[in-house]
Amino acid sequence: MLKKVCVLLLPLLLLSGCFKEDYTSLESKPIPWVLTREVVQDERADVRLSGSVKARYESPIAFQLNGRVLTKHVVAGQKVNANDPLFTLDPRDVDEVERSAMAQLAVADAALATARNELKRQQQLLEQNYISRQALERFELAEREALSQRESARAVLAQARNTRTYTELSAEHAGVMINVEVEAGQVVAAGQVLATLAQEGDKEIEVYLPDGQSPPQVGQIDLRGERSIQVELREIAGAADSSSRSWRARYRLLESNESLLLGSVVQVTLFKSDNAEDVLRVPLAALDERGLGAQVWQVIEGQAQPVSVDVLELTTEYARIRADLNTQSRVIALGTHLLTPGMQVRERAL
Structure with missing residues (x-):
């Protein structure tokens, strides 16, 4: 009897062990920690960019x-x-077209001369009452048609000669x-x-401004020997570049300088006279760019959520941005490339 009970209990014990293993495998992973830092108000309003020297025209x-x-x-x-x-x-093909047009003009001239001579003879016959007025009108019409063909041939020849100059x-x-x-x-x-x-004359500085940034009206370029040249905005592109999402801007030099060679790269400082208060600064590692545009991440109710930003400048330590944030906001400072929207995280402030 005991042997039968053992035989019946053995499958149950094996099944319970399997259920226990499945249960432990379904246990949730621990929620990761993330380090966050406060967003800082940017202390300066200038924007430094690299630009290239271009001709005005x-x-x-x-x-x-x-x-x-x-x-x-x-x-x-x-x-x-x-x-x-x-x-x-x-020019060989064009020369052949010109010679053909000259030949067509010669034919039209001969046809016009023939039509005029025939009209003159018919007018003499009309004066002698050998033909009617209606018969003469047919020759007058033929003379006008020959004249029109001659003018058309002249136009074709003039066009061929113009094409030769091209x-x-x-x-x-x-x-x-x-x-x-x-x-x-x-x-x-x-x-x-x-x-x-590139025509001689005025030169300009071409820069590409981040998307969403209003173009500064004035600035300067820094030359060697601590000398600078003032620049002034002349034009801004009507649309952002489709690949970089940046805006091309041209700044006019307020004084000429022969040392600026076409195509050379210069450092441009653009002065922001307004809207400087909404420029923020975050750690460079907090910036996340994965083909969806620049963004930073916040912890909202225990979940990581992305916030789109406009990047104004990058340095070795931080990024200057404009975004829907304030100086009390905190952003995730490290490992942003591992985050996904709505991901459960635990916040640890730096």
Whole structure:
């Protein structure tokens, strides 16, 4: 009897052990700790950015017709004067069109001369009453049609000659060639940009401002020897760049300086005269950028929640931002790349 009871209890003991193992495996993991720090009001209102020196006017160079580049007269960085040759297209096809137009004009001239001579003979016959007035009108109409065809042929020839001039590109202004992107023998399309001419004259500083930041109106660039040049906002792009979400801005130099070379990089300090009170500072490690835009994380009711921010400047230790936060807010200072919205966390203040 005892042996039968043991045999019956053995499966129950095995099942209870399995249930115990499953139960322990389903126990929740411990809630992680996160370190938080207070958001600090930024002490300064200036924005420091890197900018590049640009010409006030940059003219793209392109042909008005398709063709093969026969000669290339310039290279990147070369200075040119007004009317200097830049590029030449192979003119053979255009020359054939011009010769064809000349031949068509010759045919039209001959047809007009024939129509006028015939009209003159018919007018003499009308004076002698050999033909009627209605018959003469047909010859007058033929003379007018020949005249119209001659004018049309002249227009076609003028257009062909204009097209012949389009095979040669010359500099309209003095300046420096930048971004020369074509070689002799290359086939190009009408309107394809071959190079860019940076015209002589005023220079500007081009910077990219963070999305959401109003552009400062004035600033300065710092040169060597602790010298600076004042700059003033001239234009701001009408839309943010689709990839970087930054705004291109151009600042005009208030004084000329020959030491500023086109394309060189300079440090620009932009002065914020208003709205400086909403600029905040957070530790650099608190900033999280994972393809969803810049954000920081707060602990709200025991859960990590993201807050979108506009980044104004990055340093080696902190980030200057603008966001829907205040100086009493606390943000998670480390390990933000491991967080997910609504994640349970325990806060430990620094």
